Amino acid sequence: MSSKVVEETVSSWSPKVLAFVCNWCTYTGADLAGTSRLKMDPNVRVIKLPCSSRVNPLFIIKAFERGADGVIVSGCHTGDCHYSTGNFHARRRFAILHDLLHFMGVEADRVTFAWVSASEGNKWQQVVNETTERVKQLGPFGGFGKREGGGPQ
Amino acid sequence: MTHSFLSHQGFAALVAELLAANKRVIAPVRAQDDPEQVDYMPIQKFEDAAFGLRLPRRSLKEFFLPPTEVLLHYRQTKAGIEIREVPTEAPPQVIFGATPCDAAALEVVDKVMGWDYRDELWFGRREATTIVSFLCSLMDSTCFCTAVGLGPESLRGSDVLLVPADGGYLAHVITPKGEALLQGHTAEVPAAALASAETAQSEARKKVENNLADIPAELSGWLAANFDNPLWKTLALRCHGCGACAAVCPTCHCFDIVDEHDSADSGVRRRNWDSCQTSLFTLHASGHNPRQSQSERFRQRIQHKFSIYPSRFGEILCTGCGRCSRACPGGMDLPNLLGEFVTLAQTEPEVSGQ
Amino acid sequence: MKQLQDLARKLLSDGTVNVVIGYESGPRGIRPAFITAPEQADKLVFNIHCVQNLATYLNPRRKQITQLGKVAVVVKGCDARAVAGMIREKQVERGNVVILAMRCGGVLENSGTDTDLTADTVSVRCAGCTDREPKLFDHILGELPPEPPVNTRRTDQIAALEKMTAAERWNYWTDQLSRCIRCHACREACPMCFCVKCTAEKTQPQWIDPSATPRANRAWQTMRVLHQAGRCVDCLECERACPEHIPLGMLARYVADAVEKRFDYVACEDPSQAAPFGVFSPSDDEEFIR
Numbered sequence A: 001m002s003s004k005v006v007e008e009t010v011s012s013w014s015p016k017v018l019a020f021v022c023n024w025c026t027y028t029g030a031d032l033a034g035t036s037r038l039k040m041d042p043n044v045r046v047i048k049l050p051c052s053s054r055v056n057p058l059f060i061i062k063a064f065e066r067g068a069d070g071v072i073v074s075g076c077h078t079g080d081c082h083y084s085t086g087n088f089h090a091r092r093r094f095a096i097l098h099d100l101l102h103f104m105g106v107e108a109d110r111v112t113f114a115w116v117s118a119s120e121g122n123k124w125q126q127v128v129n130e131t132t133e134r135v136k137q138l139g140p141f142g143g144f145g146k147r148e149g150g151g152p153q
Numbered sequence B: 001m002t003h004s005f006l007s008h009q010g011f012a013a014l015v016a017e018l019l020a021a022n023k024r025v026i027a028p029v030r031a032q033d034d035p036e037q038v039d040y041m042p043i044q045k046f047e048d049a050a051f052g053l054r055l056p057r058r059s060l061k062e063f064f065l066p067p068t069e070v071l072l073h074y075r076q077t078k079a080g081i082e083i084r085e086v087p088t089e090a091p092p093q094v095i096f097g098a099t100p101c102d103a104a105a106l107e108v109v110d111k112v113m114g115w116d117y118r119d120e121l122w123f124g125r126r127e128a129t130t131i132v133s134f135l136c137s138l139m140d141s142t143c144f145c146t147a148v149g150l151g152p153e154s155l156r157g158s159d160v161l162l163v164p165a166d167g168g169y170l171a172h173v174i175t176p177k178g179e180a181l182l183q184g185h186t187a188e189v190p191a192a193a194l195a196s197a198e199t200a201q202s203e204a205r206k207k208v209e210n211n212l213a214d215i216p217a218e219l220s221g222w223l224a225a226n227f228d229n230p231l232w233k234t235l236a237l238r239c240h241g242c243g244a245c246a247a248v249c250p251t252c253h254c255f256d257i258v259d260e261h262d263s264a265d266s267g268v269r270r271r272n273w274d275s276c277q278t279s280l281f282t283l284h285a286s287g288h289n290p291r292q293s294q295s296e297r298f299r300q301r302i303q304h305k306f307s308i309y310p311s312r313f314g315e316i317l318c319t320g321c322g323r324c325s326r327a328c329p330g331g332m333d334l335p336n337l338l339g340e341f342v343t344l345a346q347t348e349p350e351v352s353g354q
Numbered sequence C: 001m002k003q004l005q006d007l008a009r010k011l012l013s014d015g016t017v018n019v020v021i022g023y024e025s026g027p028r029g030i031r032p033a034f035i036t037a038p039e040q041a042d043k044l045v046f047n048i049h050c051v052q053n054l055a056t057y058l059n060p061r062r063k064q065i066t067q068l069g070k071v072a073v074v075v076k077g078c079d080a081r082a083v084a085g086m087i088r089e090k091q092v093e094r095g096n097v098v099i100l101a102m103r104c105g106g107v108l109e110n111s112g113t114d115t116d117l118t119a120d121t122v123s124v125r126c127a128g129c130t131d132r133e134p135k136l137f138d139h140i141l142g143e144l145p146p147e148p149p150v151n152t153r154r155t156d157q158i159a160a161l162e163k164m165t166a167a168e169r170w171n172y173w174t175d176q177l178s179r180c181i182r183c184h185a186c187r188e189a190c191p192m193c194f195c196v197k198c199t200a201e202k203t204q205p206q207w208i209d210p211s212a213t214p215r216a217n218r219a220w221q222t223m224r225v226l227h228q229a230g231r232c233v234d235c236l237e238c239e240r241a242c243p244e245h246i247p248l249g250m251l252a253r254y255v256a257d258a259v260e261k262r263f264d265y266v267a268c269e270d271p272s273q274a275a276p277f278g279v280f281s282p283s284d285d286e287e288f289i290r
Helices: A003-011 A026-035 A057-065 A086-103 A121-138 B008-020 B100-113 B120-128 B176-182 B193-209 B218-225 B231-235 B244-248 B294-313 B323-327 B334-347 C002-013 C038-043 C054-058 C077-088 C153-163 C166-177 C185-189 C214-227 C237-241 C248-263
Strands: A017-022 A044-049 A070-075 A111-115 B002-007 B024-030 B038-042 B068-077 B080-085 B093-098 B129-134 B160-165 B168-173 B255-263 B266-273 C019-026 C029-035 C071-075 C097-102 C139-141
Touching: A017 A026, A017 A057, A017 A121, A026 A044, A026 A121, A044 A121, A057 A070, A057 A086, A057 C214, A070 A086, A070 A121, A086 A111, A086 C214, A086 C248, A111 A121, B002 B008, B002 B176, B008 B024, B008 B168, B038 B093, B093 B100, B100 B120, B100 B129, B100 B294, B120 B129, B129 B176, B160 B176, B160 B193, B168 B176, B168 B193, B218 B294, B218 B334, B231 B294, B244 B323, B294 B334, B323 B334, C002 C019, C002 C038, C002 C071, C002 C097, C002 C139, C019 C038, C019 C054, C029 C038, C054 C071, C054 C077, C071 C077, C077 C097, C153 C248, C166 C214, C185 C237, C214 C248, C237 C248
Parallel strands: A017 A044, A017 A070, A070 A111, B024 B093, B093 B129, B129 B160, C019 C071, C071 C097, C097 C139
Antiparallel strands: B002 B168, B024 B038, B068 B080, B068 B266, B160 B168, B255 B266, C019 C029
């Protein structure tokens, strides 16, 4: 594509970010952000799950498959999990997923892992806005073909 | 069939001309992941080709039946379901440097592809493709093309067979397509070329015919009669059921059809390579599987290739390329097994099953 | 080797086992052997060509083998880790398998073509082996050979990939995975892939498309490697089985290293060791979490 066409496409593009959040902490925190009228980028679509440990790495892969440019995964702070230990298990899983995504070429800034509690409306606002900004900088996910600027192998 | 002579320069010029006309040209090239290996790939210039190096790891099958292909697009609208089928005409392509076993395989599979239903996608590509084979010089101890009625000089499935001769190649021009391809690039056959080609052909045969004796006609009947022979229970214990053999096989052609949606109301229907060696292949929706273990599934492979297909189409569904044996991680060895079956068929034709 | 052959003969004649799974010389080199009669025990060999991980044959789905009865299996230390994993995950009962462990000094990468163990010919997985003297066994045999030479090809490859940009790494894997034809040979050959219904075969809903498309191939390989995290013993059966020669072992090794680095966990020969994702530590790394 010519750079002019890329520019035009990029300027009219707005990232799609999918957020997998736990019901007890992050979802409530996001709700607080909303009722507090905190200004947030409108790019994030929220999927509510009972616990961060419900997040199967497949969800994140599927999100990118189906058009997400970025993903947020968020749950309770460790020690605060409604199910006691869910987020401890999730933390292990996410760590390895994070490392593997990095190795396979997904930019680290596309996937944000966070702990957001029910009272952290401000933190949710920060997570949403910063993730959206980071993904805007990276550009569209671009699908599963080869990346431009991928350089010689 | 006619003969003509294609010089080295003539060959290079022919390929260059096709490429300049934006025709798709496929030839053996050094593999990207391992320069010691060879794959059939489209080339951009004559120099990319690596003729006479090694048997390509994969067969020509993927150029006629791709590992995955879209059959149709569907979209649900208020007015109903819109279906858009893919075109069955294919752009013209030429394959240079095909091995006779890979070329013959296409003709063997044509039988089932045109049997009770004409597979338009397969034949669209077959009709659009001209195949130029070389007299095979790539055989090793795993090949057994002569045993299945073929050979390194086989003409089956090819439009032209090139045999190395002084200064170029003796061209066996087998079909009108082959003749049209070579038009204007060939010369008169030099006096000695025909004789030296025959020598080269019989020398090539000698290199492979000792690997496995010709498979006799009675094998097909013996296999059918010995479907329940207890030997099947222990023959394939080391087989993983991985399907690598089917993937590399030039004559395996089974496929699965799936629908994949892109959104809630649209998607594609695809057909994908499949293999009878996988446990899912015959799994019913009820959960019952008529081929419960790898023993039955391996039996199916042998029966299909050496008994069922021959009795239905008069062709062995195998061209002796040996790839299955080279690819198998479990050490199954088809030519060796066939030799054992043939011995049994000839010495114990009345083995009782149970 | 005589010690192994004699032991196999004894185990079969006195009825301890019905089949000894080991290695034999086949028409195309060393291959798995299934010895069911004492007089066949002479076929058993053990040498640097014995690359296959025979633990995979203990998979309970392989009915043609389970039907034979009680099993003895010849393992190297690395293979014993796979047996331990299968016991750990309740696929095999410890009492139902007789483990014949072989002291090992490394195996060849290409057992068909190479003859000597050198830094170029030794398998990449032998580097840094801590199981030359296996710890899980019913019988342990053989003399302990010297340490294997170290083949750095794979660590070099991983290091080279780490130095690339994300886009370059993406393109590398897109290229490699473009050859994937979704035959699932990697899964069938793997001792730890024993699920009766694989995640790739679930259809309601279909999480992973079965077709060999760039997106589906990436989803498949990513999930398979993730499901192997902390369980894979690096036997490289997946890579040997792959008819498209995709460097699957590199992905498996990378994830195994990540699990080891983060959680100080390696799939070991002790079946009572907990599964890595079944436990956690309150002090697990969370530097990647905001």
